[in-house]
Amino acid sequence: xxxxxxxxLMPATEVxxxxxxxxxxxxxxxxxxxxxxxxxxxxxxxVEQTANAWCFDASVPFALNLPRDKQxxxxxxxxxxxxxxxxxxxxxIFETVDLxxxxxx
Numbered sequence: 001x002x003x004x005x006x007x008x009l010m011p012a013t014e015v016x017x018x019x020x021x022x023x024x025x026x027x028x029x030x031x032x033x034x035x036x037x038x039x040x041x042x043x044x045x046x047v048e049q050t051a052n053a054w055c056f057d058a059s060v061p062f063a064l065n066l067p068r069d070k071q072x073x074x075x076x077x078x079x080x081x082x083x084x085x086x087x088x089x090x091x092x093i094f095e096t097v098d099l100x101x102x103x104x105x
Contacts, residue, residue: 002035002063010034014088015081032064033081036073039063040082047082051075 010031039060040050053060054073061071 003065006038007031007035007065010038015084018084018088029064029066032066034085035064036060036078037082037085040078047075047078050078054078 008031015030015034036050036054039045039053045053051073055071058068061068
């Protein structure tokens with residue numbers, strides 16, 4: 001369900017507007033990063049736990065529709081994307097997408 005439904009709801013386009021297509025390093029796959037940020041909130045992970053899960057937990061790349069090999073993500077990158085999303089007008093998506101069974105908190 002996460003791969004086929006929830007990832008499509010992520011505000012990847014809005015987050016991507018913060019990046020210049022001509023300069024800087026390539027960005028991570030934005031739907032996947034937004035999905036990861038949703039997982040952070042749901043699972044109450046620290047930045048360190050999040051970076052480790054992206055790199056070493058095979059279920060995370062699977063849920064985020066990423067290839068299993070060669071996944072790397074630094075804690076600094078997690079923090080940067082988290083800040084970007086919090087400053088974005090799309091942050092309310094985390095209030096409307098509820099991963100808990102039966103909805104509600």
